Amino acid sequence: MPRITTLECPGCPSLRALTFDSLGLIKVIEAKVSQGGAPRVVERWGELDSSKCVLAASINNRKDDPLLAVARKTGMIEVLSAINGDIRFTVSNANEDGPRPEDDAVVGLHLFAGQKLELTSRTCTLLTCTTKGNTSMRSIEVTNSPAGFASVGSSNTWSVCGSGNILCSKVDGSEKYAIFGGKGVEMNMWDLDNCTKIWAAKSPPKNSLDIFTPTWFTSSTFLSKDDHRKIVAGTNSHQVRLYDISAQRRPVTSFDFRETAIKSVTEDLDGYTVYVGNGSGDLASFDMRTGKLLGCFLGKCSGSIRSIARHPELPVIASCGLDSYLRLWDIKTRQLLSAVFLKQHLTNVVFDSNFADEEVKPSVAADLPLNAEQIANETEIVDEEEALPVKRKKASKEDERRKKKKAMKENEGNKEASKENNGSKKKASKENEGSKKLKSKKSKRSKFEIHDES
Template identity: 20%
Template sequence: MKVLVAAEDSGSLKEISFPFGTNTSVQQFAQPAITTFASAGRSSYVQRMIIAKLDTGKEYICIARKGGIVQLYDIDSPHTPFVEWKDMTHPSDDAFVGLEYVEGKLSSCTATGKLIMRDLHSISDSTNEYYTLLGEPINAFRVHPNQPNVIAYGGKERELEISIIQNMHRRESDSNTDSESDRSSSWYIAAIPTGRSLSHRKLWKAKNVKNDELDLRVPVWISDIRFLDVNRNSGTDFRVVVSTRFGHVRVYETKYSRKPIVNVEVGDHPLIALSPYINDNEIIYCDTNSTTARFNLINGRNGGHYSGAAGSILCLDSFFPEQEQERARTDANEGDAPSATGLHSGELPLLATGGLDRYLRIYNLQTREIVAKVFVGAKLSAVCIVDGNSAVPSEHMSERESDEEDDEETVDGGRIKTEGERKRRKKLKVQEGGATDGIESNKRQKRARLHDDVPSDDDDDDADDVWNLLDADEEESRIKKEEDDDKGNYETEKAGQGQRRR
């Protein structure tokens, strides 16, 4: 399989190719092929990354860098730069909070609320750039997957809002086309008298939940947004899920209420990002405490954790094969839960995670089993699965087994056992030999404590004398204890006989 990651430390992109079962923490395992390109330094690290597929069928890597730079790179090696746009943010330290490509339109949004849309069908045309101001602050931005004129955004002390771009329209003659190229070219942005401005109108705005048990206002801080049930035909009926920096997952039905229909605090730590699952009834979330989990939006419960991370997870990406997507839609329409049957080798729904521990981890999205683990060597700010096809091994790698695997050193042809290996061998011997009595256990503990002061040479006579003396002392104390017990029992029995005579 092939995965793209963005390294925050160097501001570069890395293309990683590897099969399932890869684990770079074990030397004997297969090692990945890593190609580094597009280095720009930490001051211009990648904040957002997506894959943009144009109507010509050509795919490009689209990235948004710190400093207001948006670039397109060829997805095939040697990853030559295709086009670059500068000064997309103002001021220059403004951060990108959203980068979306929907039906030929590339949308970027910053924390100050500057929204810029470009039509990638005419990239060379400098007049195809349109912008508007959504107001600040904004921490999350999302474009509807099937309606590029519908946007959702929110942030710190700013509730979720859904707006429509009024001067973006669908061509009537292309509304019933089925091909991907026709669909992407059916939307166009009409010019307005004020120039290249976007005219947006608010469709819906959320309302805060009721006060807490102390009658205090619940703070608002939206960190990510996802549209659900995107195949709805209504232009004003949306189902949206959001995550907050206060550990909440909330689901909104715009048709019925401004308040969330589901509001669950899934943890005590801030949530960072959301990623879709194979059906619209569940969502994947991650927080600042190395937690990545699946959340059921129907019953409000966790569906299981994707374990293994040792630090905060900063980026997520889900991969769904074409057959899996069609089957998931069919199951969802029939009301059945998705299953893993009927998939060919390599056609697995996957989840990629990356963060502070500098590891890229690939999970089976359904079973939550880790299928690959790659050390990247830099903090990851973005991840994207390009190709998820790979031969599935007969035995999947276990994260617990990979973490317990110890390095080995060789001196003069001999093998030195590491501390972890000695502990495992000792545990195995105890299990095979059964439980030992208390005297032998105490004897081993005393010998272990005394071992630091006695030379470890097997031929040391002084060490043997120490062990013999220790055994003699223990044997003497044991005999004395038995004699005292016998004497106590005899006196007790004699006193009882005297009482019966009286």
């Protein structure tokens, strides 16, 4: 029988997450402290269509009109509002002379946060990468009209690999550098301003058994948003590697995690912690300065983890995968806060950091000094709380227990006394019988003596 563990979920802080699944749906999940912290699906964008499976997603957490970019299986890239889901514009990533979208799917997508705002329009920049290594960075001008007319401006296209398949890509916090890697493709870094390669990794040497591990990267990220020189990558051979482009081409640190392929790697805000998820549903955190396992998250997922997202402000991470659950975790205690079943296989999850629970607002009076009446009212409330009936019930229970114990002791004493009384009665009856026998013997002797005298 499998081992089953039951976990108590304490609930989540106020947050908003967006999930993407294999049937093309975008679901909005919100958790509010005023409602007990239980996350719920509040909106669903799109229609059920397996041909529109979401392959990659990116969000720019701008306070003013945040946008969400989604790459679909058909080769179309949609940019929509992260607030209400209205589609702003759609761009095709397929070329007329290139391969079909099914043969060259999008694996990397990034929507740049920096935008040029004008009176009648604004410019958005998109970076896309396909499995064949075809990478393009294009600027799109979007009008502020309700129709949302878009026109493609400048565009740069290049190839990041000569052979193999790209499986992962990531843009750093400054949005000036990007890394790519995959099956048969070593990790390499590109300067996005000049579209030139500035660094390429070197495969590690053979092990002690003279066995060479083939190159197969499945996920990657930058260790810190402020430093593009350190890269963390996960491999299909369940290895986690740390690269430092300023030190060497081979990994600085490398260690194994369980026995299945690494599927997702996400960095923390501290600059040295990473969260790793694999194909068997294990989720753990590592200190990349030493390669030490900090701990595994409580509550194993029942399917492969495909995406991990770190909240920009709260100490919360989200994970999703093939078990169709969105799970929210506390990074300090590594405890499961809540889980939501979303029916479809999930491919990606992102956080909306601009969400705030409108029902819970800090009052201004809480910051003001208390006057004498308020202090008196608080003392009265405290006195009432001290005299709660719950405490009396607890005291009555203790008294009942004590009474029961006393009654038990008294019953035992009565039983012992009754036993002693029964024993004394038996002794008295025996003594009476003995005295009667003696009397009968004396009477017989006196009779015999009388007969002799006669």
